Every structure is written in structure tokens, then in C-alpha cells.
Amino acid sequence: MSHIGSYEERIKNFSWSISEKELGYKDGDDLNIGWYCSDRICEMGKADKLALIWEGLGGVEKKYTFDDVRINSNKIGSFLQSLGIKNEDRVCLFMDKIPELYIGFLGVLKIGAIAQPLFSAFGEESLHVRLDNAETTAILTQRKHVGKVRKIIEKSPYLKHIIIVDHDGKKPLKERELTFDMETYKEPEDFKIFPTKAESSSVLHYTSGTTGQPKGVKHVHYSLISQYLTTKWVLDLQEDDIYWCTADPGWVTGTSYGIIGPWSMGVTQCVLDTGFSASSWYNFIRKHKITMWYSAPTAIRSLMKAGDDVIKEYDLSSLRHLASVGEPLNAEAVIWSGKVFGHEFLDTYWQTETGSMMLTNFPDMKIKPGSMGKPFPGITAAIVDSKTFEPITDTGKIGLIGFKPGWPAMMRTYWNNEETYKTKFKNGWYLPGDRSTIDKDGYFWFVGRDDDVINTGGHLVSPFEVESALLEHEAIAESAVVAKPDEVNMEVVKAFVTLNPGYEIDDMLELNIMNFIRKKLSPLAMPQEIEYIDSLPKTRSGKIMRRLLHAKEWGEDIGDTSGLDDDE
Amino acid sequence: MEEMKDVVLEYVIEEYLEDEDEELTYDTPLISGGIVDSFSMVSLKRFLEAKYKISIPDEKASPEAFDSVNKIVELVKEFVG
Numbered sequence: 001m002s003h004i005g006s007y008e009e010r011i012k013n014f015s016w017s018i019s020e021k022e023l024g025y026k027d028g029d030d031l032n033i034g035w036y037c038s039d040r041i042c043e044m045g046k047a048d049k050l051a052l053i054w055e056g057l058g059g060v061e062k063k064y065t066f067d068d069v070r071i072n073s074n075k076i077g078s079f080l081q082s083l084g085i086k087n088e089d090r091v092c093l094f095m096d097k098i099p100e101l102y103i104g105f106l107g108v109l110k111i112g113a114i115a116q117p118l119f120s121a122f123g124e125e126s127l128h129v130r131l132d133n134a135e136t137t138a139i140l141t142q143r144k145h146v147g148k149v150r151k152i153i154e155k156s157p158y159l160k161h162i163i164i165v166d167h168d169g170k171k172p173l174k175e176r177e178l179t180f181d182m183e184t185y186k187e188p189e190d191f192k193i194f195p196t197k198a199e200s201s202s203v204l205h206y207t208s209g210t211t212g213q214p215k216g217v218k219h220v221h222y223s224l225i226s227q228y229l230t231t232k233w234v235l236d237l238q239e240d241d242i243y244w245c246t247a248d249p250g251w252v253t254g255t256s257y258g259i260i261g262p263w264s265m266g267v268t269q270c271v272l273d274t275g276f277s278a279s280s281w282y283n284f285i286r287k288h289k290i291t292m293w294y295s296a297p298t299a300i301r302s303l304m305k306a307g308d309d310v311i312k313e314y315d316l317s318s319l320r321h322l323a324s325v326g327e328p329l330n331a332e333a334v335i336w337s338g339k340v341f342g343h344e345f346l347d348t349y350w351q352t353e354t355g356s357m358m359l360t361n362f363p364d365m366k367i368k369p370g371s372m373g374k375p376f377p378g379i380t381a382a383i384v385d386s387k388t389f390e391p392i393t394d395t396g397k398i399g400l401i402g403f404k405p406g407w408p409a410m411m412r413t414y415w416n417n418e419e420t421y422k423t424k425f426k427n428g429w430y431l432p433g434d435r436s437t438i439d440k441d442g443y444f445w446f447v448g449r450d451d452d453v454i455n456t457g458g459h460l461v462s463p464f465e466v467e468s469a470l471l472e473h474e475a476i477a478e479s480a481v482v483a484k485p486d487e488v489n490m491e492v493v494k495a496f497v498t499l500n501p502g503y504e505i506d507d508m509l510e511l512n513i514m515n516f517i518r519k520k521l522s523p524l525a526m527p528q529e530i531e532y533i534d535s536l537p538k539t540r541s542g543k544i545m546r547r548l549l550h551a552k553e554w555g556e557d558i559g560d561t562s563g564l565d566d567d568e
Numbered sequence: 569m570e571e572m573k574d575v576v577l578e579y580v581i582e583e584y585l586e587d588e589d590e591e592l593t594y595d596t597p598l599i600s601g602g603i604v605d606s607f608s609m610v611s612l613k614r615f616l617e618a619k620y621k622i623s624i625p626d627e628k629a630s631p632e633a634f635d636s637v638n639k640i641v642e643l644v645k646e647f648v649g
Contacts, residue, residue, distance in 0.1 A: 057597070057601050143587060143589065145586060147586065147588070274597075274601060274602050275600045275605060275606075276606060276631060277631050302631075456607075457607070507614070507617070507618035510618075511611060511614050511618055514610075514614065515611055518608060518611060523608040524607055528610050
């Protein structure tokens, strides 16, 4: 029997107090996610239960019980406090998926500081923009990534401490750098968890928009209430489950459901910190007898591409429940997973700003492959008209997805950008920026983004950010960036550029531009294709018409071009 | 052959290796080892095509085929005239 039981019954009798009661939280109590995910679980008698089974390159394993997580997160918190870091200070976690990232996240929260996880593949410019916006005080990182931090240190005066968690002593430390060894650091005797409240800041995740710099999405400790219950009812984690969330905690899925969800339930989770290959993933499931697997459409499609034969080499019979997030999960992938794993991946829809699942398919619910499912109990969702922002009642009609604000994990603001935050609300609806339809049975069907943001492999890339970075390349005079359809990643970045005089098109120039963006921003932002054109289509006021280029890539109708300079 | 191995190894070290202390050999796992991610693999493929004047079909450019310098060289040899 699944935790949710009857969806219809849950809808009728729903209140977020269900989650509060299960967590033992009452209005006005202290609420610290770090405590809920470690100390509380130990107090419930699960101190010796495994919290984390981590596997790195070459099959190297590390295991941590909930008591280990409690002690080590206290160590990290204590160490940060010894540096003078206090509540509300921003502490960046810039690491691969190593244990220090997962446990450090709780350590930061335990002292009331704000955890700012960033994807470790970010290049120095992406890193700098995000640290600069948050005026981050300290960064926890690894030896292999410290080089990127060193490149921006001169222009980051607020960054007082660069903490290397795996320093081997072979090379001298540089300005503002210090080391922390989680294993050998002495356990603090009188560590006190900071008494954060429901509305105290917890996590700052950065997300990209069409224009402007990335926005820091601010969450609060009360988000736990949503994250706990959605984990329980959608991921359906049971006491003896072995859970694997493949997301990187540099992104919101990796914290909401890769740390907070499972650990607030006291469930054992596994982490694989190596690159992707179908055989290594299947072997990981086999070896650790994974029962619940939360992954992403890009990974699922990559596994489909690897073929069915490789699956036969591994015993995957431990799997009992699968779910997906990051981008729409196509019907073929849902059907395929049912065929080869005996369980269909259930699609879940939410985003950085919502902090927890909003539309989902539930265990025991009839699945319509390709649909995002139905609203989580307590979530009021609708399709609203893009001009009037009134709900559309006709089934099958395309509109914007809208949610009535008020669920616990909703972002509280964009960091230092309240103005943009306010623009996300229209006529009493929060608009995540996606278009959808709803069918007669109340299932939501994704149609597309309502803006130019590129969703590649489940990660949002701002065309503006890539265009700006391209202009810093000496060969490029003008640039426009759009999404291009991709079989595996749904979308990839495509750049249209005009060249400065003296530069000629050749393969090496293209490669040079690609690598320039990869290192400056990230591999996700790197154009997978560059097209050279004589001039970019512009409006009479000189604004680049991305819409035309996008339509060309997707084979869509170009629409009204009467505002174009070059229109004939 | 040895020369191609060294060219590819040097390129991977120069472009993708973040940890200066990490030693890379011809057999070091690149994709499964997390040194080159699936997005960056596109630029590595582009390098090989430009350098050796070849075209590697997408279906041949799998994570497994790009998982070490030795495997990459084997793949490139299939297309070099």
C-alpha cells in the first residue's frame, strides 16, 4: 500500500498540518532543516541506520549513519562558526557529489547560515556572477575546483573564506584559503543548533531567466513541510527503501529531494559520484539494491539510447518505484521504462521557485504517458489565459500554468530582486513560465516555455547570459542564442553569430568559441551548434528577434515580421 | 598511432582536466570518471573531427566510445583514411 492511498480522499481532507503533525512541528516552534534531517532521526532511534552510501570513481565507497551525519554536520557548523560565520551569512557549496556536500549542506543550515549550492561544472564567470549577487561570505570547495575560485578572488571582496575540504598539503594555500577535514576535525562538545524559525532563510538556489543575470531563489526552513510530504506521498519512500536521486545538489532537485526529503524521513540514500554510463548506473542499482529511483528525462533517454541488451546483464529486480523530473518526460520513455524495468517512471513537475513538487503522477494512479499528472493535494493549479490571467475552463486549450500561492516551499523572494519576484504573480496566480493544457480528467500536459529560456538536460540556460559571454570572444560581433531540438536533452543551445572583420569561419574557430563558453559559463551553456550569418534579424528599434531564429530551428510559423528592419 | 594518442591526451588535459594534480593516462575513464561530461563530449568530438578531417556519426559517439584516450583513438582510426 502506498503512503498516499486514495488521491481523491487526500484532496478532500488535505491540510499542510498533516505534515506538521508528522514532523512534530507546531506554529512558532524552532524549525531547522539541519536538525530535522539528522538529530531528530537519531532521537527517533535510528542513529545507527545508514543515511548515506556514497560511491566514487573505481567503486570506492563511504558509508555514513544518521549519527555520523549528525556529528559531521555539527563539525562543519562549528568550524564555520569558528571563522565568525553567523546566521543569514551566505555559504556556497561548490563541490562534486561528495559526502561533504550533502553533510555540509546540513552544517550550514544548522548555524542559521544560508546554503548556496552551485553546480561544480560552472565556469568562473558563472560562479562569480552568483557569488557577487549573494555577496557570499565563504565557499566550501575541492582542490580540483579551487582554481576557478582563485581566478575571481580579486573581484570578490566579500568572499572572506575559501575552504578546501580535500587539501592534501602538496601545494601551498593562497590568499583567504584554509582547509577543513571532516574526518579528523574534532567533534564539538557543546554545539548548539541555531534556533531558526519557519520563515528563516535556508537555501539560495540560482536560476536563469530570459533577460538579466541569474536570480537567487530564496527559500526558508518551512519548505521542509512541503518537501517531507511530497517525498512521502509521491516518491513513496518506505522505512526500508534504498533511495537514489541522481540529481546534483547544485540544483534544486538535489537538495529538496536529494537531501531534505529522504533524510527528513530517515531513509537510506545512495549517491554515485561518477560520470554517466548506462552500465555503471545499472551496476549501481544492482550493487546497492536500489528500490526507489528519482531521475531525469535526459538520463532516461540516454539509457534508452544505450539499448535494452545492457539491462539484461544486471539484476534490477530490487526496483519498485521510479519517478522523473527536470523537463517533460515523453510518453515513449514512460512506456519503455514500464517494459524494461517493470515500472513506469512517474513524471513530476515543479521548479526551483516552487521548491517542491506541484503537478505529479502518484503511485496507484492511472498513468497517462506524456502527462505531468495532477496537482499535489493542497496545490491549486489552473491553466490561465496569457492576456487576462483568468482560468481557462475549456479542456485542451493552451494557456499558462498558474498556481495559487501559499504552499510551504514557495520561494519567498529573488535575492536583491524583489521587483522581478513581483512580476511572477498575475491576478493572484504564481506563473512558473510554462504553457500547458488540461484534459477532461484533470491531467496536465506540457506544451512549452512561455519565454526564451532554454531547458537543456533539465537545466535552465539563459540565452542572454550566453549571448553576453559570446560577445566577449574577440571574433564575435553579434550573437543570438536559441534552443534547438535535441533527441536526448530535449533542447540544446544554438548560437547565431556574426564575425568581426578579419575572422573567417573554420572548424577551429568554432571549437574555440565552444570551449570559450564552456569554460566561462558551463558545459550546459556551450553552444552545440554555431551558425554564422551576415546579419541578425532585428526589430526597427534594434532588438534581436530571437523569435524568428527559434521558429526556424523548430520548423514553426515565423509569424508577424512587420517590425523587422530587414523585412521586405 | 602513438602520436595520435599523445595529441588526444594532451588536448584532454589542456581542455578538460580541472585538477592539476590528477594524472591522466591513456586508460583513465573520461566520461564515467566525470572528467568529460556528456555536454563537453560534443566539443571533444568536434576537436577530433577538425583535427583529423573526419566526420564521426552521432550514433558512434557514445559515452562508452569516448571513455578513454585509447578508446577514442580506436574510434578515430575507423574514420581516418
